Amino acid sequence: MISVALFLYILSFCFYVISQVQNNPFYRRPGFFLLVLGFMCTGINLFLDAVSIGHIPAFGIRNSLVIFAFSVSFFFVLLYLRFKVDLLGGAVAAFSGLLTGLALFFDKIQYIGQKDFSIFMTALHVFFTFFANAAFFTACVIGLFYLVQEKNIKLKKHGIIFRRLPSLEILESSGNFCIAWGFFFLTVGLGIGVVMSKQVFGHFLMLDAKEVWSFLVWFLYAALIHGRLSSRWRGRKAAVMAIIGFGIVVFSFIGINIFMDTSHGEYFMGNLIIRG
Amino acid sequence: MSVMNQQEIVVTGMNHKTAPVEIREKLSLSQDEIKKALGLIKEKKAFNEAFLFSTCNRVEAVFVSDCPEEGVKKIFEILALVKNVPMSDFISCFYKLTGIDAVKHIFRVASSLDSMILGEPQILGQVKTAYKCATSAGSSKVILNRLFHRAFQAAKRVRTETGIGGHAVSISYAAIELAKKIFGNLSTKKVLLVGAGEMAELAVEHLVQNNVAHVFVANRTFEKGLDLAKRFSGSAIRFEEVVSSLEWVDIIISSTGAPDYIINGKDMRQVMKKRKNRPLFFIDIAVPRDIDPDINKVDNIYLYDVDDLQDVVEVNMEERKKEAALAEEIVDEMAVKFLGWKKSLQIVPTIVELRKKVQDAVECEIFRTMKDNNLEKSFQSEAVYRMVDSICSRLLHDPINFLKNPGSHRDVQSYILLVRNLFNLDDKGKDECVVKKIEN
Numbered sequence: 001m002i003s004v005a006l007f008l009y010i011l012s013f014c015f016y017v018i019s020q021v022q023n024n025p026f027y028r029r030p031g032f033f034l035l036v037l038g039f040m041c042t043g044i045n046l047f048l049d050a051v052s053i054g055h056i057p058a059f060g061i062r063n064s065l066v067i068f069a070f071s072v073s074f075f076f077v078l079l080y081l082r083f084k085v086d087l088l089g090g091a092v093a094a095f096s097g098l099l100t101g102l103a104l105f106f107d108k109i110q111y112i113g114q115k116d117f118s119i120f121m122t123a124l125h126v127f128f129t130f131f132a133n134a135a136f137f138t139a140c141v142i143g144l145f146y147l148v149q150e151k152n153i154k155l156k157k158h159g160i161i162f163r164r165l166p167s168l169e170i171l172e173s174s175g176n177f178c179i180a181w182g183f184f185f186l187t188v189g190l191g192i193g194v195v196m197s198k199q200v201f202g203h204f205l206m207l208d209a210k211e212v213w214s215f216l217v218w219f220l221y222a223a224l225i226h227g228r229l230s231s232r233w234r235g236r237k238a239a240v241m242a243i244i245g246f247g248i249v250v251f252s253f254i255g256i257n258i259f260m261d262t263s264h265g266e267y268f269m270g271n272l273i274i275r276g
Numbered sequence: 277m278s279v280m281n282q283q284e285i286v287v288t289g290m291n292h293k294t295a296p297v298e299i300r301e302k303l304s305l306s307q308d309e310i311k312k313a314l315g316l317i318k319e320k321k322a323f324n325e326a327f328l329f330s331t332c333n334r335v336e337a338v339f340v341s342d343c344p345e346e347g348v349k350k351i352f353e354i355l356a357l358v359k360n361v362p363m364s365d366f367i368s369c370f371y372k373l374t375g376i377d378a379v380k381h382i383f384r385v386a387s388s389l390d391s392m393i394l395g396e397p398q399i400l401g402q403v404k405t406a407y408k409c410a411t412s413a414g415s416s417k418v419i420l421n422r423l424f425h426r427a428f429q430a431a432k433r434v435r436t437e438t439g440i441g442g443h444a445v446s447i448s449y450a451a452i453e454l455a456k457k458i459f460g461n462l463s464t465k466k467v468l469l470v471g472a473g474e475m476a477e478l479a480v481e482h483l484v485q486n487n488v489a490h491v492f493v494a495n496r497t498f499e500k501g502l503d504l505a506k507r508f509s510g511s512a513i514r515f516e517e518v519v520s521s522l523e524w525v526d527i528i529i530s531s532t533g534a535p536d537y538i539i540n541g542k543d544m545r546q547v548m549k550k551r552k553n554r555p556l557f558f559i560d561i562a563v564p565r566d567i568d569p570d571i572n573k574v575d576n577i578y579l580y581d582v583d584d585l586q587d588v589v590e591v592n593m594e595e596r597k598k599e600a601a602l603a604e605e606i607v608d609e610m611a612v613k614f615l616g617w618k619k620s621l622q623i624v625p626t627i628v629e630l631r632k633k634v635q636d637a638v639e640c641e642i643f644r645t646m647k648d649n650n651l652e653k654s655f656q657s658e659a660v661y662r663m664v665d666s667i668c669s670r671l672l673h674d675p676i677n678f679l680k681n682p683g684s685h686r687d688v689q690s691y692i693l694l695v696r697n698l699f700n701l702d703d704k705g706k707d708e709c710v711v712k713k714i715e716n
Contacts (some may be wrong), residue, residue: 167459
């Protein structure tokens with residue numbers, strides 16, 4: 001099923017590229033539908049994995065990549081339903097395609113050894129934080145688009161990119177929308193993580209590097225939302241903050257595991273799961 | 277030999293490229309005058325089919341005739357009569373196009389490729405109205421009906437398959453396009469018009485058409501402001517209130533005769549704080565400028581002056597020209613297809629006569645056989661007529677196909693001639709048997 005999703009994402013990306021190269025919006029429609037189909041296939045793949053292992057499939061690199069692809073496409077669909085704009089279609093198809101393609105290189109988890117409450121909480125924690133990261137990624141790309149479009153309008157450059165990108169208001173509203181949902185998912189994900197930490201380790205906070213950086217991300221987005229609500233950070237400033245915010249998300253998500261000691265990686269990859 | 281005479285599609289007319297405005301305004305036809313002219317054409321039986329079209333930039337006649345020169349003269353006479361203008365005043369401004377050039381011209385006019393402002397959308401509606409007028413006057417028949425339906429299709433394809441209408445080519449439209457790129461939906465936005473002026477008022481009119489929430493007008497003479505506000509169903513504010521109003525308006529169109537800036541950059545930081553950094557869009561149409569250009573440096577403020585808008589228009593015009601090249605390909609393709617159809621019309625009389633001849637021959641032989649066997653009454657039965665039809669269809673299937681599909685490199689005329697000679701279709705003498713059958 002994941003190969004089918006990959007094929008659909010690649011096909012969707014091709015249609016978006018043709019639409020851009022030929023300057024013909026006609027090809028965006030099939031691109032959009034193929035992307036939605038790819039999203040559905042990714043969802044079905046997660047469901048089938050859940051049935052086969054008898055648990056939420058949120059462990060191991062393969063599942064992490066698939067969840068990330070699923071959540072990025074999910075936000076694309078959500079934005080379309082909310083704003084009726086086929087925003088970032090090509091970028092989402094390419095990114096989701098890349099993630100599902102990478103997932104194919106990793107083994108599938110066949111069996112989860114331990115099925116207690118803490119594992120269930122861990123799975124939920126992973127799911128929610130991935131959705132938060134996907135939302136922040138989308139907000140970051142929208143922020144980049146905002147900066148480009150704003151520069152085009154300020155400098156009076158009305159080339160092809162100016163025409164293709166939507167209005168500043170739509171870009172700003174959709175960025176806000178993603179950050180609000182991302183913050184919600186992050187809050188729930190961190191909350192679950194804290195409860196789980198108490199269950200497994202006996203403390204609400206272990207204060208390892210990953211936790212510290214995760215809370216830093218939470219505070220940063222809380223400040224960003226406050227800045228937007230109080231109208232101090234609007235437009236360009238908010239777009240820059242969304243990009244910086246995602247930079248910190250990437251570091252706290254990947255960089256920490258590489259440069260610092262953290263219990264997270266071990267916990268997920270440890271003896272709780274058995275690979276096929 | 278009665279091979280159908282070659283009916284030529286002819287366009288004669290003048291437009292903004294060939295005639296000065298003095299001539300164009302003299303010959304411009306109202307709807308009633310078009311009806312009158314078409315009536316005269318019908319009365320004089322000048323042409324089988326005719327169509328008249330008049331806008332501020334062109335007066336054109338399209339007709340179908342086997343003698344284009346004569347036809348053009350008649351059109352001149354009718355125009356001179358209806359408009360009461362001597363023919364010598366306008367003849368030199370008229371062009372005459374025939375065949376594929378005429379068809380392409382009509383397709384280009386409907387697709388707005390021949391308009392003064394390339395790609396403007398009104399022309400198609402004007403052509404449609406003129407066509408309606410021609411059909412209700414009964415002067416548009418088989419050929420012109422098909423021609424104009426194809427012209428409308430060509431225009432639709434040009435609009436959907438190319439970006440010819442996609443870029444604003446007037447200053448007021450360019451301003452609206454920019455406002456949409458900043459605000460997206462204009463229905464919640466408030467507009468302030470400072471001063472007055474044709475271009476600024478036109479921009480406000482376009483904004484009103486785009487359903488802006490409200491229009492405010494500030495004029496040095498408050499009464500004048502009130503009049504303008506009434507025109508846009510808006511409200512007037514005092515000129516002194518302009519800076520404070522920036523707190524709650526979103527689009528400002530300025531066109532005053534003030535020698536200095538009326539809105540300065542230093543005021544804006546305070547204004548933006550008060551309006552919680554919501555975007556502001558300034559359109560400065562005044563010369564000398566009304567708005568300090570430095571305000572464009574403030575976050576969430578966008579300023580365009582008349583030169584900036586003119587640059588946008590020029591870039592857009594270039595884009596339209598590029599798209600026009602694609603549109604010309606569509607026009608060429610559709611014109612060739614249309615002429616293919618028109619050519620196929622020449623074979624229709626031959627097919628009708630051929631079928632009639634064969635049908636008569638078959639009926640005649642059946643009639644004779646039945647009469648010899650005293651079965652005359654059965655001749656009237658449905659089954660016999662159906663049989664006659666079937667025999668004719670089967671017999672003529674191949675010859676008719678041969679006529680219909682001569683191939684692109686072969687000459688239809690010579691094939692029509694061949695078939696007419698082969699079946700002796702031009703002999704007026706009737707078969708004795710057929711005469712007898714008719715008498716009975």
